[in-house]
Amino acid sequence: MNKNSVKLLNFPKITDPRGNLTFLQHSSQIPFEIKRTFWVYDVPGGEVRGGHAFYKQQEVIIALSGSFDVVITKTDGTIEKHSLNRSYYGIYLPALTWRHIENFSTNALSLHISSDFFSKEDYLRDFNDFKAVNHE
Template sequence: MDSLARFIDLPVVADPRGNLCVAESNQHVPFEIKRVYYLYDVPSQSARAGHAHYALHQLVIALSGSFDVRLHDGQREERVTLNRPSRGLHIGPMTWRDIDNFSSGAVCLVLASEHYDEADYMREYADFERQARLRLATST
């Protein structure tokens, strides 16, 4: 069974003075990066995200600390832990995501394929489920 998202290991240039990690559009990241944002100081019992996108691709990276990402495509659900700054999780369109279980000091970096567009968001899970069912019905 295919995974709902895929891990991307980013190149690391190791150096005794400190490591350098690279993420370039259409090279290491499978889309053009049009927006970058990050979450930090998230209380450990809080959850973020809680939405899906019609068209947006994202690469989610734990720059510091760790957190879990719960993914759902309308049929299947999986949970992954991000805890390495050189490994990102590529989440494509029509995948619901919740991010939780933030460790102390966690920083979640997100590279996005598009500029912010509220019309691209599905913020109600019931709306997402309807769209997912429609997509499955038209693809069979």
């Protein structure tokens, strides 16, 4: 897997009449060692999450329930929108990817799998700083 580009990931879906099952494993499905996981839920209608990039951290985002859009903004201002609405696929975001999440459905639950522990120093929260880092 190219660790420098955003990529949709398909995870195994084991179907069963009693309910389906999907699993994740490092390194055959997640392209980094998992150091942290967190989830976002109860997002009020119209709210936006994210609005940042990371210097080093890589991330996979999965819609465990409901739906939402992951919006990637490139340094030239072009936008890619990825709608997530199934728990058997997710999106891989390499380091230095500007993103925000919007359009959360009622009861949406997003799972975030990270390559690093939380560090406020790893966050790029200003888009102009992000553009400057990407042009160095």
